[in-house]
Amino acid sequence: MRFRRPPQSTIDQVHISREGESAIIEYADAAFGVVNFKLGPEIDTLTDREILEMFNAVIAAQEASIADPANRPIEIPKGRPQIEWLDDFQQWFARGDVLKCEVSDNENGDLVVYIDDKELDAEAFLQLIRPFAGWGMRITFMDGSQIHDEPAVIVRDPDDDN
Incomplete structure (x- = not known):
């Protein structure tokens, strides 16, 4: 099954668990896959809401990057290694x-x-x-x-x- 790109979400749309230094984000909607969000040792000091805020910030940055017309695909010039x-x-x-x-x-x-x-x-x-x-x-x-x-x-x- 191909999953859709994860959207920004609210705390009631996801379940967050921890595995080592990663947050495991599971969506209530099965159309979205499980996300393994690596945070590092500070994960132990974060609430689920704080983890979700950080993840939503990543999603927002990705969406902004995709929407930015300056972010077009880069093609390596002929004769240079691709x-x-x-x-x-x-x-x-x-x-x-x-x-x-x-x-x-x-x-x-x-x-x-x-x-x-x-x-x-x-x-x-x-x-x-x-x-x-x-x-x-x-x-x-x-x-x-x-x-x-x-x-x-x-x-x-x-x-x-x-």
């Missing part, structure tokens, strides 16, 4: 918010995604986009020679005539 390897995490990391890539398969028929001439298998690609969980993405398929150009798309249902 991804980098992080030794600490043993995985690739996206440097921007736009990934220009080519999709292929290997001799076994397994998915291969090329980004910056780096070959990522399906698992590595999914790990690369995992930090964007909760966000949307738009995939546009085009000839590999055109991936650096913003496409002019045609909006229509292919089942419609013309």
Whole structure:
């Protein structure tokens, strides 16, 4: 089940429990998933209302950021690396918010995604986009020679005539 993005809430709309240094926020409405809100050692000094106020402040900041027209996706310029390897995490990391890539398969028929001439298998690609969980993405398929150009798309249902 895919959960909706958590909204700002009132204390009667959630149940808050504690697990170590995290507050576990459960919504009465099952459309929202459980949130693990890491606070640190100060959690022991906070009431449920204070925890919810802090969480609502995070939600408000996210909503403001999303609404701000200055926060547009960042695309790495052609010729500069779009991804980098992080030794600490043993995985690739996206440097921007736009990934220009080519999709292929290997001799076994397994998915291969090329980004910056780096070959990522399906698992590595999914790990690369995992930090964007909760966000949307738009995939546009085009000839590999055109991936650096913003496409002019045609909006229509292919089942419609013309």
